[in-house]
Amino acid sequence: MALIECYECKRNISSEASACIHCGAPLAEQPTHAQAQTAAAPVQPSTISFGSLPRNQAVPEAFVPPAPEPLPKVMPAAAGRRRRQQAEQTVARPINEDGSRPVESWLKIMVFLLPMVFVWFLLRSGHSAKQRLFGFGWLALLILASWLSPK
Known part of the structure; x- marks a missing residue:
């Protein structure tokens, strides 16, 4: 029996436990060394990796949808009108006779x-x-x- 880190709450739990005693996250069965070598699959580029943490095969991988295109920036009409008024005011200086x-x-x-x-x-x-x-x-x-x- 060894202490391992829960993938969900990052607390130490027993390796023989079927679920985390702190958060209740289920723990996957640890594959044997021979099964781990044959079941090694390439990592998908859209998955999130936490470095050397063990992967739980019972938990589905997170899907990250592609980012939508940003909308064009729309300026309110009052802002354009305000800028034009400021430009007119800076050009017109008071002058003596x-x-x-x-x-x-x-x-x-x-x-x-x-x-x-x-x-x-x-x-x-x-x-x-x-x-x-x-x-x-x-x-x-x-x-x-x-x-x-x-x-």
Whole structure:
């Protein structure tokens, strides 16, 4: 008598038992050495193999049907409409009367508070000379005020 592993629950059971005492799975009769050599059949490619575990001939093999072809991906109509609207919004930029781009509100605030850092954003393409003059003029005024302040 030896302990073998149940193919169903993977627990140790007696080799003389007719069914697993834990899960109730039936155990097949162990063929003799001569019968095992004559009954050796090639393994089908669609079967599931668990390596060196003994096969139970009383349990039918699992059939794995071929995978169906995936369905084509269908996009809802609203998603396409939303993408077109976003593309139209990104193309249409607001432009001032003189053709320059407007200074964003966050840039106005930051140029007022920290002009030494944020005035350089006015050098981007699209800003007018008037906008740059105000930004760099404010920077020059603050530098002059700090230079003339009493120490």
